[in-house]
Amino acid sequence: MEKRYEITEKQLVFLEDFLLRKYPGISNETKIELIDHLVSDFEATTENGNLSQYLSNELEFIARFVFKGVSLMKKTYRKETWEQFFKFFTEPKLLLISISTLLFFYFLNETVTDKIVYLVTIILSTLIFGYSVFKGMIKNKELKNLDEVKFLGNEIWLPFTLVQLLGITNLCYSIMKYCWLYTLVALFIIIYGLSALMVILKHKKIILEKYKHLLN
Amino acid sequence: MGNQKLYKGSLQTIILKLLESNDKMYGYEITQKVKELTKGELKITEGALYPALHKLEADGLLDVEVAKVGNRLRKYYKLTESGTKETANKLDEMQEFLRTMQQLVNPKLSLE
Numbered sequence: 001m002e003k004r005y006e007i008t009e010k011q012l013v014f015l016e017d018f019l020l021r022k023y024p025g026i027s028n029e030t031k032i033e034l035i036d037h038l039v040s041d042f043e044a045t046t047e048n049g050n051l052s053q054y055l056s057n058e059l060e061f062i063a064r065f066v067f068k069g070v071s072l073m074k075k076t077y078r079k080e081t082w083e084q085f086f087k088f089f090t091e092p093k094l095l096l097i098s099i100s101t102l103l104f105f106y107f108l109n110e111t112v113t114d115k116i117v118y119l120v121t122i123i124l125s126t127l128i129f130g131y132s133v134f135k136g137m138i139k140n141k142e143l144k145n146l147d148e149v150k151f152l153g154n155e156i157w158l159p160f161t162l163v164q165l166l167g168i169t170n171l172c173y174s175i176m177k178y179c180w181l182y183t184l185v186a187l188f189i190i191i192y193g194l195s196a197l198m199v200i201l202k203h204k205k206i207i208l209e210k211y212k213h214l215l216n
Numbered sequence: 217m218g219n220q221k222l223y224k225g226s227l228q229t230i231i232l233k234l235l236e237s238n239d240k241m242y243g244y245e246i247t248q249k250v251k252e253l254t255k256g257e258l259k260i261t262e263g264a265l266y267p268a269l270h271k272l273e274a275d276g277l278l279d280v281e282v283a284k285v286g287n288r289l290r291k292y293y294k295l296t297e298s299g300t301k302e303t304a305n306k307l308d309e310m311q312e313f314l315r316t317m318q319q320l321v322n323p324k325l326s327l328e
Contacts, residue, residue, distance in 0.1 A: 012287060032282060033243060033291045037262060040244035061262055068267060076274040210280050 003043045011051045012039070018055065023066045027073075027147035034065050073147050074154065077199060081155040084195035098191055105186040106179060114176045121172075121186050122163055128193035129160045136200035143211055152203055155196040159189040223258050227268050229310050230260070232277070232295065232303040240281065240294040243269060269293055277302050 007015075015035060019026055026034075042054050055062075088094040109117050133156075138149045166172035166185070176182045223230075234249055235241055241249070246269075247260045272278045277299035281292045295303065 009287060029282075029291070032289045033266070036242060036285075036288055036290045037244050037266075039288060040242075041262075044248075064263060065266060068270070072270055072274060079274075206279075210282055 005043050005046045005049050007039050007043055007051070014051065015039070015055070019062070022062075026066055029146060029148060030066055034062065038062075074151050077151055077155055077203070080199045080202075081192070081195050084198050085192055088191045088195065097194070098187065101190050102183060102187050105183040109176060109179045109182055114173050117176060117182070117186075118167060118172045121189060122167065125159055125163045125189050125193055128190070128197055129156055132156045132193075132197045132200050136197070136204050138204060138207060143207065146207070146211075148203070148207055152200055152207075156193065156200065159193040159196070163189050224264070226310065227260065227264060228272060229303075229306040230258075231265075231268060231272065232299065232306055235278070235293060235295050236300065236303045240292040242290050242292050246293075272299070 012035075015038065016031070019031060019034065038055070038058060041058075042051060046054060088098045105117070105121075108120060132153065136153060136156075138144060138152070143149050162185075166175070172182070175185060230250060231246060234246055238249070243262070243265055247262065247265055250258055250260050269278065273280060273293070276296060278293045279296050279299075281294065282289055283292060284290075
């Protein structure tokens, strides 16, 4: 790539400070890509090396770039979790897990007391939640502030919260009167939890690979 | 330059094709490569490029790698396995589209 000018260390620090001052919540990944683009363009097009002048012409692009990143990240995790969820009903190996879960809750509901059925649901969902936190959390100081790390565990909260809500509102005992209805609710809680767990583990691997330079 | 609207619907195919031929590329490099290959006829604006790249990444067609280049970090994009398959599909679709357009705008030529 042809360069007319080489940005100085001082200008680079100025650019980073400018972005952090204007957009304090900017994610690391967005910042990396935005700075690289602005610097590459500035170095290739500047006539006089005046960074402030260049930035004043790019304000609109910078604003659009920053705001699109976060919503896309959340949408991606949700979309992938739902896709994984539907795979539990279409892929033969995963379908076996879904059928086993369905039958397990159905017969549990038929044979033991409501309290035990709810207790089993809460234990299983807590185990999935706990395993997700334990295995999926990225604890590295350098990475934990990235948007993709912050929002990674978002979806696992849905089944966990749902099962707590069912208990707090006593709704679970009303639903349990209809065996199949509770079986379906429990199936959703377990399968959505497993889907979220699978997405978390997949993305943890991707994130660690992507940012391996920061960890070395 | 007046053809920018015609190219707009082909942005994803252009990005995928470039990444197929170049292993990994970063955003600014893509804009410059397109400008160079089309001798300035097509200019991809950053406002169109980055949302398209992020969408392809979100759809699992692109992988990302961050590397240190000089005094700053750079985000590189490369095709995933499904991205490679999708590139072949998109290029087939594009060929088909060009053939159809050829038949419409120049029927004589397409018969020969």
